[in-house]
Amino acid sequence: MNRSSLRCRLFCALLFAVLAASPWPGKAEDGGEVRDIRFVAYNLKNYQVGADAPPKFGEGGVRVPGEGKPESDIEALIEVIAGQRPDILGVCELGGEESLRDLKRRLREKGVNLHYHEFVAGPDEARHLALLSRFPIKARASQPNLTYRIGSREFSMRRGILDATIALAPGFDVRFIGVHLKSRRDLGEADQRLMRRNEAYLIRRHADRILAAEPDARLLVYGDFNDTRDQAPIKAVKGNVEKPTFLAGVPLVDRFGARWTYYWEEADTYARYDFILASQTLLPAIDKNPSRSYVASPGGWKKASDHRPLVVTIEAGEGR
Numbered sequence: 001m002n003r004s005s006l007r008c009r010l011f012c013a014l015l016f017a018v019l020a021a022s023p024w025p026g027k028a029e030d031g032g033e034v035r036d037i038r039f040v041a042y043n044l045k046n047y048q049v050g051a052d053a054p055p056k057f058g059e060g061g062v063r064v065p066g067e068g069k070p071e072s073d074i075e076a077l078i079e080v081i082a083g084q085r086p087d088i089l090g091v092c093e094l095g096g097e098e099s100l101r102d103l104k105r106r107l108r109e110k111g112v113n114l115h116y117h118e119f120v121a122g123p124d125e126a127r128h129l130a131l132l133s134r135f136p137i138k139a140r141a142s143q144p145n146l147t148y149r150i151g152s153r154e155f156s157m158r159r160g161i162l163d164a165t166i167a168l169a170p171g172f173d174v175r176f177i178g179v180h181l182k183s184r185r186d187l188g189e190a191d192q193r194l195m196r197r198n199e200a201y202l203i204r205r206h207a208d209r210i211l212a213a214e215p216d217a218r219l220l221v222y223g224d225f226n227d228t229r230d231q232a233p234i235k236a237v238k239g240n241v242e243k244p245t246f247l248a249g250v251p252l253v254d255r256f257g258a259r260w261t262y263y264w265e266e267a268d269t270y271a272r273y274d275f276i277l278a279s280q281t282l283l284p285a286i287d288k289n290p291s292r293s294y295v296a297s298p299g300g301w302k303k304a305s306d307h308r309p310l311v312v313t314i315e316a317g318e319g320r
Contacts, residue, residue, distance in 0.1 A: 040086035043307035052095030077304035082110035092180035122160035168316035179223035200233035218282035
């Protein structure tokens, strides 16, 4: 092979890599630009590194530094995320700012440069919400300190609500609402099912306020709801199906047609706890093709997390 041919092949390979890593532009019906934006929602299963790792207690109750998420598990998780090539990544069960920096650095080393972010540190000191994006964040309205009452007692929504608006294309803003509802562990101080239901009401109230002020707002609500779709929390967040404020669940399956997103190893059970809901204004722009919007099932998913990521492709543009 001569030098000219070699240079040509190297240039073509580089060009293909750049195009593959960029949102692909097309044409809308009105002639405007449309870009395919890939959004990934993922529970990272206690991604905590360095000082973010919860401390442990050794002999005699001595407080010692925690170990955090094992390195081999982190490496598997980074491979899972990088394999989905997200333009925007919504996560839960992330540690503090140090863990956020670590996640962004590792993804950048894999060619996934999500420079911008929104980070929400609620009352839960160990697990937080974050949204990482290739595109600048246009507006922020996260709610880290929400409360509700059960009887005479007041409780905090432990992870709060993430709320960040991103312009995916000129004239095409999407408001990303990230959540992580109360776990299914019993606390003794209140019923865990009732706690999730109250948190769901707070999410629905937040969505209603947005849509009351801006009926045409495009909302994408995502996260770990710790419940199945037949239960009250999911129904509460979705709202009334007969109203324009209804948030529809995006139907997602893996390559085998399965819908589960969470595996509980101790009980050897599979369930769908993770969801992506869309407002009526956004739903038409989500590509329902199962090759472009799906439950990801890559090799190594089980080592990376006890959840599987959700992937949706949004066709963004003025003509949508």
